[in-house]
Amino acid sequence: MSGSRLEPRHTADGSFSLFSRDVGEGFHSGLGALSEARAKFVIPAQLDRWSPGSTLQVLDVCVGTGCNTAALLEACNARGLKLNWWGLELDPEPIALALADPGFCSQWEPETLPQLAEMSSGPQMLWGDARSQLPQLLNSQRGRFDLILMDAFSPSRCPQLWTVEFLSGLATLLLPSGRLLTYCSAAAIRRSLRLAGLEIASICAPSGLLKQTNDWSGGTAASPSSLEGATQLRPLSPMEEEHLVTNAAEPYRDPSGHSDRATILRERQRAQAAAMAAGGVEATGGWRRRWGLSSSNHQ
């Protein structure tokens, strides 16, 4: 592994992030890694659901630099909540780079970094392809998680972790009151979360964190239970609901559990073409025009 394939970046709020040359994508929105962690993961977790002294079981999917976990840790420390933390990550380099970066280290309260370092080097940090580590969690931790922070690279860059099979596995890890939180509001992902039996809601993010005027949502929350009335979440708008019956909502699939990116993308394109040929599915371009959206990154 060469260090240059991961370039340190400082995002608009001054917080540390990385850009992956291999993937061609940043780890966080350029608008702010820490702001994004708080708005899209910590706030929609709604930590006031637990009383001080409670222990939350949390899974960080794609730990990366550890920014989401550190932001959650800090918010939990402030409320007297403890974490039974688990992590999934392929590459140890992002967290090593973060922990060696003075800017990243200065972002946090003094007690946060040792906790992050301990968790990310402990036995519940599961290194490797998240798909190959998931069965271990399914065997021992099914139905036990309060929170799952899902922060893989975007579906078109890393479809392996956005398939209906992988998301269904994550869904079975949740407690009935548990929540899966993700920055992603792509139609295929929302449809897959519903296929996994979860209720979904849109995350309300501050407008400063939406990348384009076309970004209508701060992400997606999903739970086995209703999310109605949850703070910082709202039901999908009619526009968002209609998005889920367009061609963009065709799920990514990986029945073998180890297909590569190209195969997953190719099979999805094939399924999209077949669905269009059979009729009954609207082309996403038509939906976009109907709602006055010029372009979209929500394919």
Ligand SMILES: C[S@@+](CC[C@H](N)C(=O)[O-])C[C@H]1O[C@@H](n2cnc3c(N)ncnc32)[C@H](O)[C@@H]1O
């Ligand atoms: C968008 S970044 C995660 C950002 C992270 N949550 C943070 O706060 O820094 C995506 C991460 O997914 C990891 N990754 C990519 N493919 C993976 C796989 N198949 N299994 C597990 N992790 C993977 C990358 O190494 C990268 O750290």
